[in-house]
Amino acid sequence: MPGGLVALLDDVSVIARTAASSVDDITVAASRAGSKTAGVVIDDAAVTPSYVTGLDPSRELPIIGKITVGSLKNKFLILLPGALLLSWFLPQAIIFILMMGGAYLSYEGAEKVMEKLGGKKHGKTLEDEIVDPVKFEEQRVSGAIRTDLILSAEIMAITLSEVADESFIVRAGVLAIVGLAVTLFVYGAVAVIVKLDDIGYHMVEKNSAFAKSIGRFLLKSVPLLLVALSFIGTIAMLWVGGGIIVHGTHELGFDLLYDIAHGAEYAVKSATGALSGLLGWVTYAAISAIIGLVLGAILAVVIHKFMPEDREAH
Template sequence: MPSGLVALLDDVTVIARAASASIDDIAAAAGRAGSKTAGVVIDDAAVTPSYVTGLSPARELPIIWAITKGSFFNKLVILLPGAILLSEFLPWLIIWILMLGGAFLSYEGAEKVMEKLGASKHGKTVEDAIEDPVEFEKQRVSGAIRTDLILSAEIMAIVLNELDLPTWWERGLALALVAIAVTVIVYGAVAIIVKLDDIGLALSKSHSAAQRRFGEGLVAFVPKLLLGLSFIGTIAMLWVGGGIIVHGTHEVGFDLFYDIAHGAEYAVKAATGALSGVLGWVTYAAISAIIGLALGAVIAFVLHKVIGYEGAH
């Protein structure tokens, strides 16, 4: 009996160690794969503050919370099961879904650039008059959740493409870890960003001169921050979208974009010495963004000029 108990405890210890190693592998894989989504995460964080622009400050956090809940639902209920099924039964389809998402990001980024250069805007914008605040808020939340679904699908596809885990439940757990972490980071950051001006306004009324100056500076800084985020978000869309197209087309046997982007990257690395790593990456990212811009402009032209699509209203 004692020997049987010892043997059982040994078996339990082995199983526990194996499980612990699996969890460590999953966490490490999730971390590596999650880092590949940085561009989409930046874009998500940059886009979301626009959905509370023009609304009452008292409604900003409730709206962000509503979008956050929608994002969790998108990732964990809609996308996670689909991603696991894809990885098990149709892994070859993942790259095509990635490229579809890359084309969408390229289109979104190109359309923003075209609008900044004077092209007509499509669909409702944040400058439109708010006639019914309640209905407008519902539209903003539903629109944000739809956008989040697309960006979340891209995040999940990128992560799934990077994971090298043997079983479906390990891939599922890694995807869930990334989904939760990304959602908390993105919408936590957004909540802080949209309340910065309120914090600054409160500090500007303080009895302390130093706090008043800091608060006034914060109020003046927030519009510049939002403008900067919008710019970064557009660049991130083009860079990530173009980069996905570069690698996706290479994986399916079309090497032109890959050869151009990486050929330029290696040429810059060879010519720049100590800064070769940074400048090579910047070169690759810039060419990816140009490819994304060109592709997005073509898609926008076809949608708006050929098909006549005017955007969501």
């Protein structure tokens, strides 16, 4: 009996050491993968405030809460198990799923550009009279969660590619950590951004002259910030969407778009000095955005030609 107990304790010790090692591996891999997703995280944070801009301030945080819950469902109920299953059984399909997401983002971004340039608006917008605020809010939340699904899929795919050679436990742990951390960071930041004006009003009412000046600064700058974020969000959709298409076509053996984007990037890097890295990246991002705009515009024209005009707003 003592021998059996000692053996059991030894087995438990081995399991504990293995688990501790796995946790350490997960932490290191999550840190590595998280740094690779930084660009998409910024895009996500820039896109989301547009879904609550102009709505009743009392509904801003509840709407963000709904989007956050939807984002967690996207990641943990759909994307995480889907990514693990695909990495097991059909890893070749991941690139096609990513490209579908890239096409969708390109379409969303291009449609917004076309509308800003005077094109016909599709679906209800904030410039229209909102007859049913509850239904309109549901549409905004639904649109935000759809966009989050695409951006989250890109984040999870990037993460998975970083840990593709790790064990199942490490892959699952890293995907879970990155998914949760990204969601909390993005929607926490969005909640702060959309409530900056309320913070400004609160500070203006303080007795301190310094607090009043900060409050007035926030009240003046928040509208400009939201406009800037709306612009950045549109560019981000095109940049990320086009970048996915560039990378995906390259993976499938069609190198034209990849060669154009990276050729221009390397040319700029070679012609510039200390800022070569930054300017090269900007060049690649700009060309990716142009590719996304062209593809998205084509998709928008085709879709609106064959889809009914009363489709829901996104």
